[in-house]
Each structure stands twice: as structure tokens, then as C-alpha cells.
Amino acid sequence: MRLLTAVLLTTLMAAPGAAAKDPEASYRTVEAKHFTRVEGVELSPAFTDYLYAELRNELGKTKLFVQVIGEGEAVEDPDAANSVVIEGVITEYKKGNRAADAIIGFGAGMRSLKMDVNVTRRSDHQDLGAIKSHVKISPRWNEEVMAKAAAHQIAHEVKNALKEKAKG
């Protein structure tokens, strides 16, 4: 009986770990570029830097890529076919309204950020996915928190897009 209990406990403890095991990295490198912005988007220059850093950090967490390289880094020719490049444009930014957020609530006065992201293969620039990302946060939070949320969302959607593409 003791032995059975021990086996059962071991199985229960090991099962969630096995289920949550991350998939093996299927791409050699990923290069995230600094996002550009359309005219009229009023964000601080430091925002783009922080978004870039957070995006690289989040892409590393997806475990889909062996290496997350910096912008403008060289990739060996054999690895190029199995490498992706992520480029994006910030198309809209609304800084929100604290009063509307506090008085009305229900999403009114939220700070919002819209981005168009393109994922391409490095070797032949083949389109691997076009993502439209929209992030909303409370106007009480600063720009960097918004960048963190945006990076998390983009990395998640990039992962989904690449998985879909791999499935065919």
C-alpha cells in the first residue's frame, strides 16, 4: 500500500512538469529590430529602446529560438534559412485620460498602443506572419509598463504565428 501511494505521488508530481515541458527551439536565431513609428505618435525616444529590450527578453522566454540576436548582427549563411527577423511600426498611441478612467471606468480613458508587426524569414524575406497588436493599459501606469505588456503580447503572437506556419 505504501509503495502504491509513493508511486501515485511521484506520478502526480511528475505529470504536470512533463505536460508543461517547453517545445524544443525550432529556429536558430531571431532578430528583433527597433520599431519605427508613424508621424504623430508622441512617445519618448527611450520608449523604443525599452520596447526593443523587452521584446528580445520575451522572445527568449518563448524557447522557440536558440539565440535572440541584436539588431544588425551577422548570421552565418547556413543558419539564415532557419532564422527570422521581426520588424514593426507603431501606428497609433493614445495617452489616455486619468479622469475618464477613474470616473467612468469600463475601459474608458485607457492608454492604448497599436502596432503592425511583420515576421519574415532572413534568407529569402518570405513573410511568415503579419500581426496587428493592440495593447491597452491604465493611464496611471507609465510608458515602460505599456512596453512590457506590448512586448509580451507580440512575443506570444509571434510564437502562435510561427507554430501555425509550421503546421502548414
Add this chain to the structure above:
Amino acid sequence: MDSYRVAFVSGGILLASLSVRADEPKPTPENTIHVQLAAPVPPQRFAKAPKFFVSEVIDRSGNAQPMLVLRDRGGVFLDRQPTQIAREAIEQSLKSAGLLAADAASADLELQIYLFHFGLAQGSGLDFFGKVEFSVMVKNAKKEESQQIEAKGTSIANAAIRKKNIQKNVQANIEGALEDAVRNLVRGTQLREAVGSLMKDSPTAPAVAPGGDLAVLIWGRAQRQEVRVEIGEEVKKCVY
């Protein structure tokens, strides 16, 4: 009466300034970190491997206290100047691949580094955001030509509550950003292009006449201002 009032106000100002000075963190062995690359970053392969020499590293950050990386919780200090840390990291990486020259005379290309940012930058507050940013002037002293390239490294590490963990995370974060910046430099396409253009002895780009009747090959040396023109078997030399 007025003199008493002046003395009272000036005394108050003095006390206030002393209390502000007392909050200023001071470097001690406990709050000082040693930042260095964990391992040299392997540079990219060049067609013709040049020898680099790091001539100087100049701090252009405009930071009055470059060794103070974090002001809160008693402060976190670097044990050396950021310029020295950056120089060591770049030299270590170049040396690992045999691309470092012993002196300027034996070097093919000189690197003059302008450090714009070294340490922590403003982040979300939920984590530490490390950033190292520099631009490099790649010079070919023999040809008297130079080209500027940029390198940037970032790193994000978790925030901490305990002072010991803060120090550990800040150190890991800056080391990560430094490694990233050095990799961005030595493995960057900008450096490859700069080396390619500065190490080119003579441009041999063939030019085709727009009409197609005559194939004209032009090459020359910019230093001498001399152009050699071949039209069929006839060779003409133009000197400016």
C-alpha cells in the same frame, strides 16, 4: 534683529545641505560590484582578418558620477570606470580571435570608442533595465579614412527586495548588457562593412558603358587622384 534672522536662515540651509549630503551614497567594499565579461565574445569571421587596436575610449555619457549605477538602498558602485570596463571587454573579445594588435603601429585598423551609456536606464520599475551604448570610429591610419559604427546592448533582470539580491541582479544585468553590446559590435554587419570598405586596397568595380559599344574599365587610387582608363588595347592615364 536682522542679523539673527540671517544667521538662523543660513544655519537652516547648512543643516539641510548636510542632511542631503548624508543621503548621498558612498562607495564601500560592500556596495561595489565588479563587472566583466563572463567569457569573451567570439567575433565574426572576416575574409581578410584585420588587426585592431583600441586607441582610446572616451566617456560621452555626460554622467557626473559614472561609477554610481544605482542610487537607492545605499547605492551600487562599479569598481572601475565604465571606459576601462568597456575597453577590457572589447580587447578581451578581439584577443580571443587573434584580432588584437599589440600597438597602433602594427594595427590595420584603430578603434576609437565613444561611450554614450553604461549602466542602468529607466525601466518599468518592475525590473532592472541595463543598457550599454557606444559608437566606434574605425580608422585606417594608412589610408587616412574612417567610418563610424554603432553598437547597443540591453538586458533586463528581475527586481529584488533584499540589498544583496539587488546588487547581484544589477551586476548580472550590466554584464548582460555589456556582453550584448560587445557582441553587437564584433558580430555586427556594420563592422563587417566598415572593415570591407577600409581594408579595400584598390576599388575594382567594373563599369560598363551605357551605350554598350565600348567596355571601359576604370580603377584608381583616391589618394593620388589618379585614374587609369582602358579602352580596348589603348591605355590612358589621367592625373589630377
